[in-house]
Amino acid sequence: MSERVGIAILGAGIFAKEAHLPAIQAAGDKVVLRAVYSRSEGSAGTFAAFAQSTLNIDVPFYHDGGDPTKSLDSLLAREDIAAVIVVLPINTQPEIIVKALKAGKHVLSEKPVARDVASALKLIKTYEEEYKPKGLIWRVAENFEVEPGYLFAKKVIADGEIGKLQYFNLSLVAFVDESSKWYQTPWRTKPEYQGGFLLDGGVHFTALLRTILPSPITEVSAFASLNKAILAPHDTINAILRCADGTHGIWELSFGSPSSTRGALNATSITGTEGWIQIGNTQKDGKTHIKVDVHxxxxxKTTVLPSCGVEKELEHFLELLGGRDEGFGEPRSVLKDVAFIEAALNSEGNLIKL
Structure with a gap:
């Protein structure tokens, strides 16, 4: 794009600071951060100060502190802000997404698309009927969908390097306790949405399979359980899956490891008639990378690529604003990730068609 896009970050939490702000910095002269917003004046001011020191520019902040000139409405009224990145609690996001669209702003909102399928469908319907016809763009930030390592694995499979797919396995086991920075986020400590961490973090791993498998997942049978009381309502899902082409696999996700020695295990394998792929995380130069072994x-053959999905999702969003659409973050696509988690949480061993 020839001109820098004026953008605002709505939300001042961990991921806004540690992921979205660096992504804006990495985008260089394609984008400029015009403002930040948080419901709390204190958190908004702290985040703005951090953003200013990081980007070396003045970053005004807005909040719900009572001053109408510093309100979210005032931020959304600014003509120099074309788009917003929404990084707010899961239950809060739909209202803010619609508010931003109503103000004429393009929106990139954090995953999941909504707390459940019904809420997501209502939000998508509102967008498609009221705002999409006006040329406004809304996409969901699902960084696993654009991770270079996962897209590389997708291409290996699509090119037939391991033959016809037969079966697959995905396993993530993580250790979360009261000291975790994620657990200490109030809306995650006492979640008012299905699945707790399984929804918030689990959609990444349904998106991973959705990205690399050539055929969509159509059926799931699962059991969900709670193994650590602090992670209510559920912290573990064990599921078996089947795709439209008959490929089947196992999907294991748990945040309820009893010990850090059991987590974090993150491994995905895809087996075909002529070989198999193993995908996992590795550290290189102090940063997370995605390692893909093709056997x-x-x-x-081993390929190691940097983990930079948040940077890539912003890059694709900016390209979309410029007219180039590669389909990433499309709301109806990421809805499938919520539908999978919802089905797995409610399956009780019964087969559910997605």
């Missing part, structure tokens, strides 16, 4: 016979 064929006695030969293994």
């Amino acid at each position: 064929k016979g006695d030969e293994t």
Whole structure:
């Protein structure tokens, strides 16, 4: 794009600071941060100060502290802000997304698309009927969908390098206790939405399979359980899946590991008639990378790519504003991730069609 896009971040939590702000910095002259907003004046001011020191620019902040000139409405009325990144609690986001669209702003909102399928469908319907016809763009920030490592694995499979797919396995086991920075976020400590961490974090791993598998998941049978009381209502799902083309697999997700020695395990394997792929995280130069091993016979080819999905999702969003649409973050696509989690939470071992 020839001109820098004026953007605002709505939300001042951990992910806004540690992921979205660096993504804006990495975008360089394609974008400029015009403002930040948080419901709390204190958190808004703290985040603005951090953003100013990071980007070396003045960043005004807005909040719900009572001053109408510093309200969210005032931020959304600014003509120099074309788009907003919404990084707010899951239950809060739909209202803010609609508010921003109503003000004429393009929106990139954090995953999940909504707290449940019904809420997501209502939000999508509102967007498609009222705001999309006006040329306004809304996409959901699902960074696993654009991770270079996962897209590389997708291409290996699509190119037939491991033959016809037969089965797959995804396993994530994580250790979360009261000292976790994520657990200490109040709306995560006492979640008012289904699944707790399983929804908030689990949609990443349904998106991973949705991204790399050539055929959509159509059926799931699962059991959900709570193994650590602090992670209510559920912290573990064990599921078996089947895709439209008959490929099947196992999906294991737990945040309820009893010990840090059991987590974090993050491994995905895809097996075909002529080989198999193993995908996992690794550290390189102090940063997370995605490692993809392609096994064929006695030969293994390893590719290691940086984990930079948040940077990529912003990059694709800006390209979309400029007219180039690669389909990433489309609301009806990411809705499938919520539908999967919802089905798995309610399956009780019964087969559910997605």
